[in-house]
Amino acid sequence: MPDRAETYTCPVCGYPGLDSPPSRDGLAFWDICPSCGTEFGNDDANRTHEQLREAWIAKGMPWWSTSPRDPPPEGWDPAAQLIAAGF
Template sequence: MIAGNVSYLCPVCGYAGLEEPPYDDVGCSSFGMCPSCGTQFGYDDATSAHADLRRLWISKGMLWWSKAQASPSGWDPVRQLQAVEKRINV
């Protein structure tokens, strides 16, 4: 559940519905998982850069990863990806 209507952005795929920040103020990972791309913060990104994980997600067709959580109504992975690319100035 998103507390207080606050959500956080996945730095890999741009999903804006994370329930907690992927990293705290000092950079420690939450070990949470993005339901969109499947990245586990602090595990997958320990050996691969966000850009590499993003390219991998794109190469696999930008499919919704979570089997337990349905994608949001009207979910558009291309628009979602544009949000993160704009934020990192790709």
């Protein structure tokens, strides 16, 4: 998880380290979750967060980002992440 004063949780996979909220006042920020790869404002335009979550789970819950800037947190456990987020 990034070292920031405030982070946000992905409504798709429960990743708690988003730099900005997925949306505010109904407007998407177009950010991409490094955990599940959801691009807010694009991927969730025609599918619900629940549908996107189900698709990510069906793929085996892989860490999406291949950027060296966004490696998975040490000890990252996608199943525990989902549980911690209440999904």
